[in-house]
Amino acid sequence: MIRSPLISVMTDAVAKAARSLRRDFGEVENLQVSRKGPANFVSAADTRAEEILRGALEKARPGYGFVMEEGGIVEGTDKSHRWHIDPLDGTTNFLHGIPHFCISVGLEREGVPVAGVIYDPIKDEMFVAERGKGAFLNNRRIRVAARREMADAVVYCGLPHLGRPAHRTFIAELAAVMTVSAGLRRFGAAALDLAYVAAGRADGFWERHLQSWDVAAGIVIVREAGGFVSDCEGGTSPLETGSVCAGNEAIQAALLGLLKKAARPATPAA
Secondary structure (H helix, E strand, C coil), X not given: CCCCHHHHHHHHHHHHHHHHHHHHHHHHHHHCCCCCCCHHHHHHHHHHHHHHHHHHHHXXXXXXXXXXXXXXXXXXXXXXXXXXXXXXXXXXXXXXXXXXXXXXXXXXXXXXXEEEEEEECCCCEEEEEECCCCEEECCEECCCCCCCCHHHCEEEECCCCCCCCCHHHHHHHHHHHHCCCCEEECCCCHXXXXXHHHCCCCCEEEECCCCHHHHHHHHHHHHHCCCEEECCCCCCCHHHHXXXXXXXXXXXXXXXXXXXXXXXXXXXXX
């Protein structure tokens, strides 16, 4: 695994936050049967993990800015670096006692994601990458899958949920992809979906209406694993647009084509 000072800072911070999340996750099952339910408890767990991450990263790299799910944007004195932090990606899974969630920390330099750490504290899987140094899962180098045909591809996606405006768009995209792929999966944690693309567990992934903290780390990890990442229109700035389409070169290009085709209005019959 990469042993650079930057990655050490990031993995140390994530490990500290993970201890808190693991402890809190152990309490969720007990809260499921209570009248009040675990929602407030999980919100507090999320905030607590973010505070741990911010404190550790601030101490190691004073001056860097932050973009955080809970704490919002914090401007730093160093205007060229910003951390993008999701202390609990997969909150709904966590809330329901489903052991599939992660901590995601990405570093942006001059608007470009340059380092990422995604950690699944239940499976003890640490995905890391730094620009130009490859991508790793724990101590093993990872690469995107080699499949080149959509008929062989398992594709991950995100479902628009309550309050999101994209249901009609997603249904069209879903129909386009499911008719030509080997299968679709929805696991509920976008950062882990990207990490799984990097590790070859998924051949492709797309989702809209994300935040920068959902994708900043995953963008670096996929690219350093030999994959391609754009937004869902093929643009080069998914960090800014909030949509992401990822895979190896062939699958990502095919997936983009399907998404674009789904977005076009049907031509009326003559």
